[in-house]
Amino acid sequence: AQSVSQHNHHVILSEAASLELGCNYSYGGTVNLFWYVQYPGQHLQLLLKYFSGDPLVKGIKGFEAEFIKSKFSFNLRKPSVQWSDTAEYFCAVNAWAAGNKLTFGGGTRVLVKP
């Protein structure tokens, strides 16, 4: 069965610091990869996605992620965070052989101090 793990449960940063959140998945076949963000009191929003092609994908709000197939990883980065990036971030994987079954990692709570 597919599974997704996020290495950090909580991250505290100051504004303008760089952010990197780790994500690893455990499925060996073809996968679609996503990062979702959930701002306090709001619904899940897609930050970015990887399906094929260039392993470095750019998303909204200055976020990017790199797919490293050999490491089964899809880490999220942002060079300079803002206070408004305070949110919970979820990595998610949809393994093709599992059908439309999107599995989430445990989430990382990010707090950006002004």
Place this chain on the structure above:
Amino acid sequence: DTEVTQTPKHLVMGMTNKKSLKCEQHMGHRAMYWYKQKAKKPPELMFVYSYEKLSINESVPSRFSPECPNSSLLNLHLHALQPEDSALYLCASSQVGKGDDTEAFFGQGTRLTVV
């Protein structure tokens, strides 16, 4: 229109009540999902419908009964719930398939409290 609309936003129900959660989308998506999210936890998949047919049931107790009356609507019927079923219930939709248009769009959820 890229919205998934869920009603009600909040629901308080007793353990003997019967209630339903509703979800609607008009993006032409043929896959629809129910997820359960407890506080400070990730969403957990409950059910998936593909082309209005139940394709995945993640061993959800029978007190939760999904229904997909047409391609735009998804319901979750609730009966004899327990307090531990209190959670945020999220609906999502996507295209069916494996291409780059299968991202899931989520509704704002129904916050359910069982008393």
